[in-house]
Amino acid sequence: MKLPPKLKKALQLILSLGVALWIFWFLYKDIELDSFLAQIKSSKWHWILGSLAVSLIGFWIRGWRWTLLISKDEGKAVTASRAYHAVMVGYLVNLLVPRAGEVARCGVLQRTNKVPMGHLIGTVILERTIDFVFLLATIFLAFSVENQLFIELAGEFIDLDNLREKAFSNLPVVFGGFVVFVLTLYWIGRRFRDHGLVQKIQHFFREVLGGVKQIKNLQNPLGFWLSSIVIWVIYFMTMYMVSMAIQSTAILSMGEVLLVMVMGSIGMIAPVQGGIGTFHALVALILIQFGIAEADGKIFAAIIHGSQMILMVLAGLLSWFWMLRLPVESQPEQA
Template identity: 65%
Template sequence: MLNPKVKQGIQVAISLAVAIWIFWFLYKDIELATLTEQVKSSNWFWILSSLVISLLGFWIRGWRWALLIQSDEGEPVTANRAYHAVMVGYLVNLLVPRAGEVARCGVLARTNGIAVGQLIGTVILERSIDLLFLTGTILLAFLLENKLFLALSGDLIDLNSLTEGLLNNFPIFAGGLIVFFIFLYFIFKRFRNHGFINKLQNFGRQLLTGVKSISTLKNPLGFWSSSVLIWMIYFLTMYTVSLGIQSTANLAPGEVLLVMVMGSIGMVAPVQGGIGTFHALVAYILIQFGVSETDGKIFAAIIHGTQVIMIMIVGLVSWIIMLKIPAWNKPDTL
């Protein structure tokens, strides 16, 4: 058995190697002079505006997290302190995928005296809600750009032949579908105590319980409105960058929304900061909109690169601020 730290180190090294390889593969044919020229010709008013908007989104995310933390122990969490903890988490995520979620909980536990386990529970709920909003955003993008979705599907699958085949064999297809669902039902029933299935069921129950618990918050309206605002800010961040780059300045809002969706999916990948996966998916969808391959890759590099630089700077500042706050000590009781 490998030492847990060694195992984690290997996983981090592999994810970083994959990220670097994807990034190198995407940009190996782009000359540095081309990238430099595109950076110089960009309208930096819009790009810097995107960073300001993004920073506002980070603060709102911190405020939303503070709304979720309802604890009788420790010191109440302010929006500013939760924001700094969130930024520390983003900074750590650049080094170790997913470790930022634990890091921000650890930082806040130190300064506010709230149990790490309780804070992690709020982060899991927060991420579950984000997953629901991502699903809703994908659905919205499909409704706005359904022709493109169908065109992309058509490139991968012959939809006409597939539809004709389903219609000609509908009884077999319907019967097979019914048998499949019955099979799933018996599998879940037979192995409901099995590790993986048990985890799926527990996740579903926890998500449902978590969503219901939001109604018991002191400010449930603030939580839901901030969640909507966070995703609107994601869109505005992408849209303002698109305005600042000549090759993407004419993209319609619906097209930018689809670019944002692809970028969000790329950021979910278990690699440091979405390196490589973000660039690949964003460049791919831009090419479908008629943007040249080189310009699409450079757009992805600019928006991702500026965000990473901002997170590094702001995250370090937040880390220093949190370190300067004395560790919380439980008051003496008589």
């Protein structure tokens, strides 16, 4: 029996929230509330408040970067201030419904600046494509900076020496298996090229490549690339400042914090509200590998995630109320 679209979306929302809360409960069921509160009280709050201030700057830069993608020929000109408020409304909605915030922030600018929804959705897709490219670049950077640490972490789960020895002793078999694997992928791509899943994968990578190429046609491509770099530097600064606020994580090197940021970023991609559960699980996992006590790793994840969520809720609500005050016919504000 086919479910009505609204009921299907509601069930998906409930399921994603249920999974997120279950993961969160499973992680923190053994953490005593007194220990958590003691860690919060003993934290250096000037670092945490500083991280929130830096995050706000990052949100504003994200809004400014968005204006570079919005054509001035579409509707009324969008200022960085207005784009920032729309972005914050989007973050607020994302905490309730995963991915819905992207549509919500577009709807805000459609209402206040009469920019066509299709054009705005296109800019968001392009923006997310570039963010994905930067995530891959950050993962590569983390591997380059901490390649030995990557190898050690891999060794925790896989016997690398034994695997290497077997691979060299059976080199013809390994090479042949690799060739067969590549040919199999090629055959699947040719044989099922009309299949929906294969087409979606091909379409995704075409969008990534097309998005990167499209940036050069912007009026300010340099500003776009520089702001994108700054946004990811700010992500790192936020994580690093919170690590300095907690005694158990203050010993982490910058390379280790970079790895923590990568794991947290991957956790935020998961289709659950605000990365609840998945962010905490991955951040705590990598911290444990660094020798941080399990409880301290989980508390660190809760503090940085919780502080960011509170910031997004408060700033998102303020932006929502501010945007509601603007009439549809309002003239674009001066930057």
